[in-house]
Each structure stands twice: as structure tokens, then as C-alpha cells.
Amino acid sequence: xxxxxxxxxEAIDLFTRINLPEQKxxxxxxxxxxxxxxxxxxxxxxxxxxxxSTGNLLQAVATKYPISARVHRxxxxxxxxxTDKISAxxxxxxxxxxxxxxxxxxxxxxxFEQASGVGVVVSEAEVKDAVSSVLASAADQIQSQGHRINxxxxxxxxxxxxxxxxGAVAKxxxxxxxxxxxxxxxxxxxQPVDKKKKKKEAKAAxxxxxxSQPAPGATPPQAEPAAVSDPYAHLPAPQDNSGVHTTIPFxxxxxxxxxxxxxxxxxxxxxxxxxVVTRFPPEPNGYLHIGHAKAMFVSxxxxxxxxxxxxxxxxxxxxxAEKQEYIDHIxxxxxxxxxxxxxxxxxxxxxxxxxxxxxxxxxxxxxxVDHQTAEEISAYREERRPSPWRERPMLESLQLFEDMRRxxxxxxxxxxRMKMDPGNNNxxxxxxxxxxIKFAEHPxxxxxxxxxxxxxxxxxxVDALENITHSLCTLEFESRRASYFWLLDALQLYxxxxxxxxxxxxxxxxxxxxxxxxLVTGGxxxxxxxxxxxxxxxxxxxxxxxxxINAFCRELGITRSDSIVxxxxxxxxxxxxxxxxxxxxxxxxxxxxxxxxNLAPDYLHHVxxxxxxxxxxxxxxxxxxxxxxxxxxxxxxSKSKDYYGLTLDQPAMLKYxxxxxxxxxxxxxxxxxxxxxADFKPLEAGAKPPKGVLGWxxxxxxxxxPSSFEARLYEPLFRxxxxxxxxxAWLDDLNPDSLTVVPGAVxxxxxxxxKVGDRFQLERIGFFYVDPDSTINDTSNRLVLNRTxxxxxxxxxxxxx
Numbered sequence: 001x002x003x004x005x006x007x008x009x010e011a012i013d014l015f016t017r018i019n020l021p022e023q024k025x026x027x028x029x030x031x032x033x034x035x036x037x038x039x040x041x042x043x044x045x046x047x048x049x050x051x052x053s054t055g056n057l058l059q060a061v062a063t064k065y066p067i068s069a070r071v072h073r074x075x076x077x078x079x080x081x082x083t084d085k086i087s088a089x090x091x092x093x094x095x096x097x098x099x100x101x102x103x104x105x106x107x108x109x110x111x112f113e114q115a116s117g118v119g120v121v122v123s124e125a126e127v128k129d130a131v132s133s134v135l136a137s138a139a140d141q142i143q144s145q146g147h148r149i150n151x152x153x154x155x156x157x158x159x160x161x162x163x164x165x166x167g168a169v170a171k172x173x174x175x176x177x178x179x180x181x182x183x184x185x186x187x188x189x190x191q192p193v194d195k196k197k198k199k200k201e202a203k204a205a206x207x208x209x210x211x212s213q214p215a216p217g218a219t220p221p222q223a224e225p226a227a228v229s230d231p232y233a234h235l236p237a238p239q240d241n242s243g244v245h246t247t248i249p250f251x252x253x254x255x256x257x258x259x260x261x262x263x264x265x266x267x268x269x270x271x272x273x274x275x276v277v278t279r280f281p282p283e284p285n286g287y288l289h290i291g292h293a294k295a296m297f298v299s300x301x302x303x304x305x306x307x308x309x310x311x312x313x314x315x316x317x318x319x320x321a322e323k324q325e326y327i328d329h330i331x332x333x334x335x336x337x338x339x340x341x342x343x344x345x346x347x348x349x350x351x352x353x354x355x356x357x358x359x360x361x362x363x364x365x366x367x368x369v370d371h372q373t374a375e376e377i378s379a380y381r382e383e384r385r386p387s388p389w390r391e392r393p394m395l396e397s398l399q400l401f402e403d404m405r406r407x408x409x410x411x412x413x414x415x416x417r418m419k420m421d422p423g424n425n426n427x428x429x430x431x432x433x434x435x436x437i438k439f440a441e442h443p444x445x446x447x448x449x450x451x452x453x454x455x456x457x458x459x460x461x462v463d464a465l466e467n468i469t470h471s472l473c474t475l476e477f478e479s480r481r482a483s484y485f486w487l488l489d490a491l492q493l494y495x496x497x498x499x500x501x502x503x504x505x506x507x508x509x510x511x512x513x514x515x516x517x518x519l520v521t522g523g524x525x526x527x528x529x530x531x532x533x534x535x536x537x538x539x540x541x542x543x544x545x546x547x548x549i550n551a552f553c554r555e556l557g558i559t560r561s562d563s564i565v566x567x568x569x570x571x572x573x574x575x576x577x578x579x580x581x582x583x584x585x586x587x588x589x590x591x592x593x594x595x596x597x598n599l600a601p602d603y604l605h606h607v608x609x610x611x612x613x614x615x616x617x618x619x620x621x622x623x624x625x626x627x628x629x630x631x632x633x634x635x636x637x638s639k640s641k642d643y644y645g646l647t648l649d650q651p652a653m654l655k656y657x658x659x660x661x662x663x664x665x666x667x668x669x670x671x672x673x674x675x676x677x678a679d680f681k682p683l684e685a686g687a688k689p690p691k692g693v694l695g696w697x698x699x700x701x702x703x704x705x706p707s708s709f710e711a712r713l714y715e716p717l718f719r720x721x722x723x724x725x726x727x728x729a730w731l732d733d734l735n736p737d738s739l740t741v742v743p744g745a746v747x748x749x750x751x752x753x754x755k756v757g758d759r760f761q762l763e764r765i766g767f768f769y770v771d772p773d774s775t776i777n778d779t780s781n782r783l784v785l786n787r788t789x790x791x792x793x794x795x796x797x798x799x800x801x
Contacts, residue, residue, distance in 0.1 A: 011035040018055035038062040045077040069099035117164040125561035130161040251423030258485040276308030285321035286513040287528040294504040297553035309342035348445040369400040464493040474503035508716035543769025543788030548574035591629035596680040644692035652692035658682040709783035711742040
């Protein structure tokens with residue numbers, strides 16, 4: 001399409017190629033103003049054809065885009081509409097509202113994306129939760145009106161709770177939920193409404209409900225604020241924690257209904273002041289990974305949302321696997337992620353209380369000392385047979401348990417087991433082990449103990465002792481609900497609300513601590529903080545920010561729908577935050593010598609790059625000399641379609657500097673191009689620049705080579721989306737190209753002052769982070785930059801699907 005006026009015939013062809021409906025094509029082509037505007041929008045978008053949904057958005061931009069923000073339109077089109085980051089009309093409407101307020105001021109992309117719902121994916125489970133919340137609030141109306149209730153009104157409330165949900169999905173879920181509640185429509189439901197009767201009834205109801213007139217000088221009643229989406233709305237307040245928590249079926253046909261007594265609830269509320277209390281309870285037996293980031297977001301997030309408090313509790317009941325190194329790491333990572341615990345505690349802080357409660361459990365006939373081996377216990381479980389020591393006399397178990405504590409019984413020769421229900425279908429009710437013997441020093445408790453409580457025994461009791469109101473955990477612990485509440489009921493302790501949420505698993509990654517440990521100890525990766533791992537230490541070393549991780553967790557929500565999330569979704573949120581905080585800098589990873597032959601050998605001119613283009617006037621220095629370096633991939637000897645780099649017959653632009661025109665090349669003995677010779681001239685005011693804009697690095701002074709650095713480029717560690725599903729062959733799936741080391745990359749003087757932990761957006765290359773392997777001091781200057789992520793999602797869409 002050429003610049004200038006577009007004829008009606010040209011417009012019809014152009015608008016047809018963006019798949020507008022035939023009627024819309026004709027209407028747009030007939031209107032001179034609309035066809036010129038829509039043609040300009042298509043030109044700015046840089047496309048010649050697209051899907052119908054994108055074409056409709058382009059037409060909306062042409063007709064509704066705010067004039068005051070015209071300067072931002074190309075960015076909105078190229079970076080958001082064409083790339084499907086904005087793919088729905090309600091997203092576009094929200095974008096218009098934000099842009100109208102913004103005007104021509106510099107665009108805050110993070111705020112713009114938040115306002116437009118960019119990257120927000122609302123799951124079906126989240127839509128179901130919103131529908132359930134709306135129907136619960138409208139229960140009386142549904143009861144009285146049945147299927148005649150205004151469904152559009154209900155749907156609008158669902159949309160308020162989940163504004164970015166797919167409308168068709170929301171409507172389908174609403175219809176399904178109403179049918180489940182009311183049953184199928186009857187013939188009476190299908191009859192038309194008597195509008196006069198309905199109006200009369202509504203008027204009478206309004207009169208009956210009308211408040212009396214306020215007294216003179218009194219403040220009139222205020223309207224209730226609009227409902228705010230609360231991801232924890234389905235969880236009860238602490239003062240309501242007295243209902244049935246779970247129902248436990250037993251193999252003899254009986255059922256236990258577990259609740260808090262009024263006295264237990266009153267004592268709990270007095271201890272907590274009625275506030276929400278949660279806990280984040282990692283085991284200090286390894287480094288935390290991306291799944292723990294979601295667990296932190298849920299537990300710390302709920303406490304923050306409800307104005308409560310969250311414990312950081314080290315679940316340290318296995319001294320053989322735990323280290324002080326892991327404890328220190330967890331403290332550091334929790335702080336780095338932006339969370340401040342109410343208190344830091346250890347399960348081992350309660351060893352004495354746990355021991356005394358175990359004695360109480362034996363005395364009440366709910367525990368016994370057993371001598372079965374692990375293999376025997378497993379075999380008996382398969383056959384649902386009770387242990388031969390299950391009916392041991394209580395006093396005998398008490399004495400043996402005391403012997404266990406005093407170290408008089410060898411490891412593996414005795415355990416304390418809870419007397420639960422060996423015939424239960426739930427294997428977590430098969431007389432779980434409460435204590436075992438381990439002659440190992442504890443990293444926190446020291447040498448005072450030779451018996452250690454199990455997770456199943458400890459976890460729920462410490463929850464009760466710390467007055468946790470909401471015990472939040474991932475779905476794999478759902479089967480443990482029965483044993484959790486059985487034990488608290490047997491000990492007559494306070495019972496928190498238990499709720500499970502979906503764990504976070506990423507494609508092409510491993511989060512199993514055992515497998516992560518195998519990768520580290522086997523030398524496959526270079527430690528727990530290797531940037532190819534999805535440990536939080538590895539992500540931090542790669543340059544990922546806690547803000548990006550938390551934004552990712554916020555998008556996922558806290559639903560119970562289990563799924564594997566694609567890596568590019570994490571990269572999207574990381575990229576969005578890095579774009580806002582990373583200063584720009586030119587650099588060249590694979591240098592090709594470029595000699596500007598029309599400049600003198602001692603030529604030195606300083607041009608200025610923009611640190612945050614469009615957002616600030618800050619600049620950095622770029623020395624321009626006769627010899628500069630460009631990317632090898634930015635030069636070809638002859639041009640081709642869709643290639644805008646430098647060729648012998650196609651000029652290009654050195655960013656911030658001017659236009660270069662290649663004249664000749666110098667080759668090595670093998671025939672490879674090792675030098676390009678070109679003419680240089682500054683870009684004249686008003687002149688149209690070439691399409692190709694190149695990154696480059698000049699010499700700091702004529703004849704002095706630019707500073708070099710090592711770039712480390714990371715790709716997923718595994719080739720398949722789900723390596724955990726490969727069984728024993730998971731190590732065969734390692735990606736041999738997960739790390740590419742590029743030595744000899746060059747940068748401008750700006751990089752010489754970089755410090756470990758600094759971030760940069762290397763223009764046209766990616767986001768980079770200064771690695772701790774860098775040594776930058778008076779005697780050594782080795783700079784190592786890790787690529788955090790590329791500037792755009794480079795994962796193939798077909799593979800992502």
C-alpha cells in the first residue's frame with residue numbers, strides 16, 4: 001500500500017485481506033475518512049493479512065482510538081494487537097480508557113498492560129469460583145424467581161469479579177450452575193413474563209423495603225461499595241471456624257465428623273485476637289523452587305490480604321537430610337521474594353511438647369510401639385492387615401517409648417505408630433508412624449534427641465500449637481486430610497481450616513527435590529543456583545526478578561485446577577518487569593569489524609543512547625570511531641526478501657549515529673568475511689532512515705579495542721514439556737543446547753562500570769544480568785552477563801499449544 005490517499009478499490013482489496021466481513025468492507029471503503037484512517041492503521045500495524053478477530057480490532061482502533069494518545073498508536077498496534085497480547089474487544093476498550101487519560105505523555109508499559117489485561121489468563125476453575133460467589137450472593141433472588149431471574153445481571157456480576165474471563169465460558173458456566181441448582185426449565189418457565197404484574201410486584205417490594213427518612217442533620221445512608229474480587233472469599237473467617245472440617249469414613253462403616261468445639265474456638269480466638277494466621281512450612285532439605293514461590297504467594301498473600309500474619313516455619317523432622325545451608329538459603333529467598341514473616345519457627349522448637357502429646361496418645365489407647373520393618377509395614381498395608389503389635393498393652397508401649405527416647409533401642413528396631421484404621425481405603429489412615437529412632441545430630445535442636453517425629457505426626461500438631469487459622473497446602477496433601485484431623489481430634493487440639501490448591505509445575509523443568517539433588521550432586525548443573533534450574537536461587541542468578549515471579553503467581557491464581565504451565569508465561573511477566581527497570585545499552589555478541597572508510601583514523605565523536613527511551617531524557621555515551629563492531633548476522637553480501645540488515649546493495653542505520661553504505665569486504669584465507677568497509681554519514685533532519693537499524697560498539701578511543709565480556713545464553717534444561725513423565729529415562733531428555741557461552745562479546749564504556757547484580761536491556765538482543773562469576777576490580781576485569789530472557793517470546797506457537 002502506498003502513502004497518501006487510498007482509493008475505494010484499493011481499500012476494498014486491503015480490507016478484504018484483513019478478513020473483515022463483506023458488509024463492513026463496503027461500508028469502510030465508501031467512507032473516505034474511515035478508509036484513510038483504517039488504511040493508516042493497517043500500515044502502522046505492519047501487516048498485509050490477518051485473522052478476522054484481529055481485523056475487527058484494527059477497525060475498532062481506526063474508529064475509537066483516542067486522538068490525544070495518537071503518538072502511542074504504532075506501539076499499541078505492533079506490540080499488542082498484532083501479537084495477540086490484546087486479543088479481545090474488552091481489552092481494547094480498557095486500553096482506550098487508559099490511553100485517553102495518558103494522552104501523549106510517555107507510556108508506562110507495565111501500567112498499560114495491567115489496565116488492559118495483557119497476559120491475564122482466567123482459568124475455567126476461576127470462572128466457576130466467580131459464578132459460585134455470585135450465585136451465593138443472589139441465593140434469595142434465585143429461590144424466589146427461579147429460571148426467570150435476570151441472567152444478564154448475574155453475568156455482569158461474574159464479569160466484575162473476573163473482567164478478563166472469556167464471555168462464552170462465563171455464560172456457559174453460569175447456565176450450567178443454574179441448571180444444577182434449579183433443575184431443567186419447565187413449560188411454565190418458558191411462558192412469557194406478565195410485565196404489568198411484575199412491575200406492580202416490584203413497586204410494592206420497593207415501598208416495603210424503603211428506609212425511613214433520616215432525622216434532620218443526620219448523615220444519609222451510604223451505598224455499599226462494589227464487590228472486590230477476593231481469591232480467598234470461599235475460606236471462612238477465623239470466628240466462623242467451628243463447622244465440619246472433614247468427614248472421615250472408617251472401614252467398619254462408621255463416620256467421624258470433625259469440628260471445633262465452642263470452647264476450643266473461643267480459646268483460639270482469644271490467643272490470636274481473631275486475625276488470620278497462616279504459615280509457610282518448607283523442609284530445609286534442599287533449595288526452594290518455583291513451586292515454593294506459589295506456596296509463599298498463597299500463604300503470605302492471604303495473611304496480607306486479610307490483615308493477618310504468616311509464620312515461616314522450618315519443618316525440620318528429618319536430621320539426616322537437613323542442613324544449616326538450606327535453612328540460611330530459605331531465609332534469604334523468602335526475604336528476596338518480598339515476604340516478611342511474623343515469626344521464624346522450627347518444628348524442632350516443639351520437640352518436648354510433641355513428645356508429651358505422644359505419651360498422651362499412648363495413654364488414650366491411640367498409639368502403640370511397633371517392631372515391623374518398613375518392608376513388613378508395606379506388605380501388611382497391601383493386605384490391609386493390622387500389625388501383630390497393635391494390641392500391645394498401653395503400659396508396655398509407654399515403657400518401650402521411654403526406652404526409645406533414652407537410646408536403649410537400635411535404629412530400625414521400633415517405631416511409634418498411631419492406632420488409626422488399617423482397613424481404610426485411604427492409605428494415610430493405615431496406622432501412620434509417629435516416631436522413629438535416628439542416632440543423628442539435628443542441625444537446629446542439636447544432640448538432645450535420638451527419636452524424631454514424622455511429618456504426618458508433627459505438621460498438624462504444630463499448626464494447632466501455633467494457632468494457625470488456615471492450613472494451606474498443595475493438592476497432593478488432600479489425601480492426608482483424614483489423618484490430619486484424626487490426630488487433632490484424638491489429642492483434643494484446635495483444628496485449622498485445611499484447603500488445598502494446585503501446585504505449580506513448569507514445562508521443560510524438574511521440581512522434584514530428589515531429582516534436583518541428582519542434577520547438582522551428579523555435576524549435570526553447576527550447583528543449586530545454576531540459571532538453568534527453576535530453583536529460586538537459579539532464577540535469581542539468571543536475573544529473574546521477584547516482582548516478575550509474584551506477578552506470574554498472581555495470574556495463575558489459587559484454584560484447585562492442576563496443570564503444567566508453559567515457561568513462556570513466566571517469561572512474559574519477567575519481561576514486563578525487566579522492561580520497566582532495565583536500562584538500555586548497545587552491545588554486540590558476535591563482533592564483525594566495520595571500517596567507516598570516509599572517517600579519519602583519529603576520528604572520535606560522541607553520540608548518546610537513551611537509557612529509558614520514551615520515559616526519561618537520561619542518556620549514555622557511545623564513542624563513534626573509524627572502526628566499530630556490528631553483529632555478524634546483520635551483514636549479508638546480497639539482500640533478500642524480509643532482510644533489512646546491511647548488504648553491499650542495501651544501506652542500514654547505526655542506531656543513534658547515522659547511515660552506513662557497504663562498499664567492500666575483506667576475507668580470511670578460508671573465504672569468510674572478517675571486515676566490512678563502508679561509508680558513513682549522519683542522518684539528515686527530515687530524511688527517511690533505512691528500515692534496518694543495527695546495534696554497534698565503537699572503540700573508546702581510536703586504536704583502542706572496546707571492552708569485552710562473556711555472554712551466557714540459556715535455554716530450557718529439558719527438551720520435552722514434561723520430563724518427570726519419562727520415568728528412569730528423564731536424564732536422557734537433557735537439552736545439550738541449554739547453555740551457550742559466547743566469549744568475546746563487546747560493549748560500550750557504560751558496561752565497564754557494571755557491578756554484580758546489575759541488569760541491562762542489551763538492545764535488539766535481550767535482558768541480561770551481571771553474574772557473580774564476574775571479577776571487576778583494579779587487578780581483574782572479567783564481566784559475565786547471563787541472558788535472563790529474550791526481548792520477545794521466541795518459543796514456537798505451535799509447540800506452545
